[in-house]
Amino acid sequence: MSPHPPTATIRTQVVVPLRLADGSVATARVVTFDGLVDGREHLALGLGDRALDAPPVPDAPTLVRLHSECLTGDVLGSLRCDCGPQLREGVERLAAAGGYLLYLRQEGRGIGLYAKLDAYALQDAGLDTYDANLSLGFGHDERDYTAAAQMLHALGVTRVALLSNNPDKANQLRRHGFTVAQQVPTGVYLSSANARYLRAKAARGGHTFDLPAHLLPPAVGLDEAGAGAEAPAALDTRRAVTGAAPAGQGGAR
Template sequence: MAEVRARVQLNVGQHSHIPAEIVSFSGLQDGQEHVALIFNQAESEQEIPLIRMHSECLTGDVFHSSRCDCGEQLNECIETMHQQGGILLYLRQEGRGIGLYNKIDAYVLQSQGMNTYEANNHLGFDDDLRDFSDAVLMLKAMGLSHVKLMTNNPKKLNALRNAGITVDEVVGTEAHVKAGNRSYLETKVKHGDHMLNIKKISKSE
């Protein structure tokens, strides 16, 4: 079982300085340094807190790549939790678990016509190698067994429920369409069963 290791106050956000508490853990299973960001003291003040499991995406979160919507989803989450409170689990699982260099190789294949899943498969990986077991340990270390989950990915929902975390509500994220990622979003809906409004995607270009 993971334990809370340390807590530090900081400010986050793309356009504003939003106060948050960053939490580290000991006893996680995969050897990665996952962290939780707590907004508006959500852990103690909300009976059923809003949470998001966000997998690291250096190209999207930091460099604002046009290939995905990860950075926009992260910003949406931070702004929402600033208003409502919540807990962001930032998981070190770059490229759906294949790592940064392999993700860049997958980008090359996508430039040649493959979709995001086909590119991963071509490199010898499954569609999605992410494991959310440590996210479950992090939630349990913070004493949480009931949550509201901010996601459009059914895999995350099923991972929590299968691990005994009760998800009382699913809060969907917006369809963040920009030049270069429309096909990516449509592929996530068609191939990955992501809960995005495909009609909204089609109208948002």
């Protein structure tokens, strides 16, 4: 991985008013790019002060969220993952604090939409999300953040406070020469439908969040589609359930 990826340039910028699934609103400056190494149509959303094209403050880290596309979670509201709530939280926190959300076209950890749905079928047969990808001939995470590094450079960002629980994102940015001054944790959105998925992310992906045992749905007979035992009555399947508050209430992921 080169520490100095090829230079990308800003192609267009347009202000877009947003209304999220929960009814909250924000304004984003949506930025497109030329020269991205993978040829994909990634977007940067400037939120808060960045929606007004405010330049980064010298030497101060810029709050950044790298969000990989998830049609099923972001658009359709699937409960098999936590992507939809993560997107909503990212927009809300960045709108409040100012920063960039990079929406990266890397569906299914980079394996694509159809392959992700194939992996779901394998998960229904008992594999976890990582072994399902491996069984299809992919790595457990195929995502590469070189294009994200190019986008941030084009936006004038070199020091970041990274809104993520995923250490691989921070490590890849550092290898591209960025200073990750802080990794800001996000909320944990646990439900009966995604408990195994979140457990696998923590145990095998190194994601830095804790899943309290007393809040986990019963493991017996439970798969990522939510089959098996119901979640405990105290478990809110739509909002964060750990110490970090949900989106809009001071939580961070």
